[in-house]
Amino acid sequence: xxxxxxxxxxxxxxxxxxxxxxxxxxxxxxxxxxxxxxxxxxxxxxxxxxxxxxxxxxxxxxxxxxxxxxxxxxxxxxxxxxxxxxxxxxxxxxxxxxxxxxxxxxxxxxxxxxxxxxxxxxxxxxxxxxxxxxxxxxxxxxxxxxxxxxxxxxxxxxxxxxxxxxxxxxxxxx
Numbered sequence: 001x002x003x004x005x006x007x008x009x010x011x012x013x014x015x016x017x018x019x020x021x022x023x024x025x026x027x028x029x030x031x032x033x034x035x036x037x038x039x040x041x042x043x044x045x046x047x048x049x050x051x052x053x054x055x056x057x058x059x060x061x062x063x064x065x066x067x068x069x070x071x072x073x074x075x076x077x078x079x080x081x082x083x084x085x086x087x088x089x090x091x092x093x094x095x096x097x098x099x100x101x102x103x104x105x106x107x108x109x110x111x112x113x114x115x116x117x118x119x120x121x122x123x124x125x126x127x128x129x130x131x132x133x134x135x136x137x138x139x140x141x142x143x144x145x146x147x148x149x150x151x152x153x154x155x156x157x158x159x160x161x162x163x164x165x166x167x168x169x170x171x172x173x174x
Contacts, residue, residue: 002023002165002166002167003022003023003061003062003065003166003167003168004020004021004022004023004061004064004065004165004166004168005020005021005163005164005165005166006018006019006020006044006048006061006163006164006165006166007019007020007021007161007162007163007164008041008044008045008153008156008161008162008164009159009160009161010041010153010156010157010158010159010160010161010162011031011037011158011159012158012159014034014037014038015031015032015033015034015036015037016031016032016036016037016038016040016041017029017030017031017032017161018030018032018040018041018044018070020061020064020065020070022064022065022067023065026067028064028068028069028070028071029070030070030071041153042099042102042150042153043095043099044060045146045149045150045153046095046098046099046146047059047060047061047091047095048061048145048149048164048166049142049143049145049146049148049149050091050094050095050098050142050146051091051166052145052166052167053138053141053142053145054138054142055169055170056087056091056168056169057087057168057169058085058087058088058168059085059087059088059090059091059092060073060088060091060092061166061168062087062088062168062169063084063085063088065166065168086129089121089124089129089131090121090129090131090132093117093120093121093124093131094117094131094134094142096120097113097116097117097120098142098143098146100116101113107143110134110135110136110139113134113139114131114133114134117131117133117134118130118131149162149164
């Protein structure tokens with residue numbers, strides 16, 4: 001069984017719901033209304049593409065598999081019960097740059113992508129944290145994985161859900 005079963009439901013009213021079932025059967029879920037219902041499914045699918053393709057263990061979905069609740073991520077930094085691991089911060093930077101590309105309707109070169117990632121990390125006040133540089137191959141594989149899950153999401157009828165299995169630390173095969 002995977003570490004996590006991710007289910008994103010496309011509700012008939014335009015909202016979306018994200019639920020995650022852990023290996024032990026426990027769950028966490030969140031409804032995303034209004035503009036959040038449009039923003040979060042692609043954002044969460046981008047997390048899946050990055051984490052699954054590059055084999056991250058301690059980023060968003062890995063932390064959920066470890067028992068974090070979805071609500072834990074919306075708490076201001078100073079009020080969190082536990083710190084966000086460096087790996088999760090790195091993934092969030094990569095996802096943010098990919099979200100930026102999507103909003104701008106442009107694709108950065110790998111060098112531009114890595115520059116944007118460094119800029120985003122610095123802007124977030126990361127105290128010297130510098131995300132690793134992605135290679136051309138890694139970025140191409142992430143983009144291909146994201147395109148595949150975006151296509152699957154686009155095919156989901158309102159009232160239905162997309163289900164994805166997530167295994168922590170296991171890079172997707174080419």
